[in-house]
Amino acid sequence: MSIFEVAMTSYWRSPDAQAMVALFVSPQVGGDWRAENVLTVPVFxxxxxxxxxxxxxLLVDAVRGGDAVKVEMVAQALNYSHISARARLMEKLVGEAAAASMDENGADFATFIPTHPVHVDMLWAAFFATGADVYLxxxxxxxxxxLAETPLQVLLARAAAEPQVQAQALAAVLAKTAQTTLATHGRDCPPVRAxxxxxxxxxxxxxxxLAARIGAGFQS
Known part of the structure; x- marks a missing residue:
């Protein structure tokens, strides 16, 4: 993980918005983003x-006219946010057209329905930023x-040609992603174990x- 991702995953322990923004805009952050960061970091x-x-x-002023990836992330963060100055700051960052096309009410990730594995990471980003149990x-x-691995692979193979099983296949993939990430974050994160x-x-x-089995693994 990058230095920013490490800081992001532990942010819930001791939130400090100014320090986090300062880290994001610093020269030491950037250039090593993973592809999914473009989706998850804006949520955070x-x-x-x-x-x-x-x-x-401070965030908009620091990235404006600079690193294109950071500008895109901040623009999407403004779009998701609920702050009163979001439209004015979006216009300042990327122009009137982008400000005019913003989602009117921001985003509500507490009711967000994942349709791709990276969307599970977006729920994690919301938790890391807030510490709120609703995302967990x-x-x-x-x-x-x-589903176990063999039935999952069979279902995925069928889903390519059988639209009627695609929803079940997607749900199984999301479950697998949830299992993996819960096991990854749970050992050092008491709220996950709770x-x-x-x-x-x-x-x-x-x-x-399965939740009981994952939780039991932290006691071994």
Whole structure:
């Protein structure tokens, strides 16, 4: 992970919007972005701006006319955000046309429905920025559609030619992504373990059982 991703994943422990923005705009950050960062970092930044709108001006002024990737990320963060100056700052950053085409009400990732594995990472970004359990509960809920590797590969092969199984295949892929990321982040993140415990406590099927299994792995 890049230095910014490391800071992002631990941000929930001690939020500091000004320090995070300063790191994002610094010369040491950039050039090593992963492709999915273009989608996940704006979600994170949007929540940081919502929590401390004053840093939005600093962020826009720092990236304007500079690194094109950072400009794109900040523009999307403004589009997702709910700060009162979002349209004015978007115009300042990338022009009137972009400001005029912004989503009117920003984005609500608490109700966001993933349709691609990277969307699970976007829910993680929202959690890292806020520490809010709602995003973790959205991720653990995806476990309900988990499939073992062999049935999953069979289903994926069918999905290419059978539209009627594509939704089931997508749900299984999202469940696999949720399982992997929960196992990755849970060992060092008590809120993740608590979310798994909540899901396991439901005792209502495969998702609960898998949550219990993932949680048990942190005790070994």
């Amino acid at each position: 930044l949007a929540h940081v701006l919502d929590a401390d709108p004053e840093v939005a001006v 509960d959205r991720i653990t809920a995806l476990l309900d559609d988990w 979310a798994l415990a909540r899901r396991a406590a439901a005792m209502d099927g495969l998702g609960a059982a």
